[in-house]
Amino acid sequence: MFMNHPSRPDLEPTTTPSPIDIAWAAGFYEGEGSCCGYKKRSITAHACQKNPEPLHRLRALFGGSVNEYANPGTTKTGTIFNWVVAGDKARIFLALIYPFLTVKRKSQVDQSRALEFLFNKSSAEYSREQLLDQLITYYEEHSKKTIRGMNPEQRKSYWRNQARNMRARNGVKSNRKLWHKRDAERSQKVDKIIPIAQGKVS
Secondary structure (H helix, E strand, O other), X not given: OOOOOXXXXXXXXXXXXXXXXXHHHHHHHHHHEEEEEXXXXXXEEEEEEOOOHHHHHHHHHHOOXXXXXXXXXXXXXXXXXXXXXXXXXXXXXXXXXXXXXXXXXXXXXXXXXXXXXXXXXXHHHOOHHHHHHHHHHHHHHHHHOOHHHOOHHHHHHHHHHHHHHHHHHHXXXXXXXXXXXXXXXXXXXXXXXXXXXXXXXX
16 A cells, blocks of 8 residues: 555555565665656655666566566676665665665665654654555645645635735836836836947937
């Protein structure tokens, strides 16, 4: 169960990872993987390998997909395989392996903001099921800060402030138009004065 979008069965994990599986995945990710965050909350984790077998194991344990790419010159077959997991599945994966990672890899995860749903708590304190529950709590808290989570009075106040800000922005735009108009008028006056001063106009 993941909160961002409806689940796609082909991207779901097919087995529950054991502690040994998680430790193995952390070791493999340490050498072959990386993660990154896009925009506000989009997270991806991936790993590349010429042998697809460990990538299919990651896919079975944590979900995601394994894709084959042409990469001439790097392998005998001219292809390379990439496992990628995104969104909440990536968050769960990174949270589970985080305690086993080196400082360098932990820093990459921190920079992606993948674990902000833990509210600065250690991921080592959570099982996979508890991480899922924590994700639900995180989204509930986040929704309270959006207009969907506001009560009627808060929504009125929100739209009142939006209208006030819009009027202020329109006022700035009106002033800018006036300034540009005045600048154009000054330029026209200067264009008329210069030829007269040079004696080009009788």
